[in-house]
Amino acid sequence: MHEINPPQDIEQLKQRVQIIAGMTLSELAVSVNISVPDDLRREKGWVGQLVEKVLGATAGNKAEPDFINLGIELKTLPIDKKGRPSESTYVCVVPLKHTKGLHWENSLVKAKLNHVLWIPVESDKQIHLANRKVGMGIFWQANNETELALADDFNEFIERISLGEVESITADQGNLLQIRPKAANASVVTQGIGDEGQFIKTLPRGFYLRPAFTKKIISDWRSGTQ
DNA sequence: GGATGATCATAT
């Protein structure tokens, strides 16, 4: 089985997206010669990594959009039996130091969310993982209003982090974005800024998109208003 | 049932 090359242009990516729409995860797994786990408990990123391979995304852990030549970020979106996103969407790690001069315009969050390819995937646990189907992919870009709202959230978070308030940020903050732990476990530490400006050891955090936000993305798409 | 905080696998 050969590797699937990155799509050369967005048209080629759109073709691939159309081909996989309606297929099961089992069918996709066969096409790239990997096996389907019994469940996701020990392989939480399996669906995302499968779709990456199938669409020819550059596998890896680089802090940049998946299709770097197209400026497009790939995200699978778990969809429950009611047709709504069942989980939040991880965006990227939260910078906890070197926040000086960091703002929305030069942020990784903006770079990744500039253009997103959402691939809906059934997440209902009553459907065996292998039999869950992929939906029609959605190419999405924020409108001006949405981008301003994202920027507001982002800038407020960065301000608090700069002020040494990282440890008092909870998932309640933010309208579209939120900050939550992002680590193998609660004992992992990274360097951050403390309340007196000193370096501290703290839990790594990630930016996530709230389910209510991704829900609106797909409902807008379905109603054709985009 | 939904949201928050915790966690799992893998690569570098």
Add this chain to the structure above:
DNA sequence: ATATGATCATCC
């Protein structure tokens, strides 16, 4: 330790 891919587990 840091980044990617996320979902799990528990509490309300």
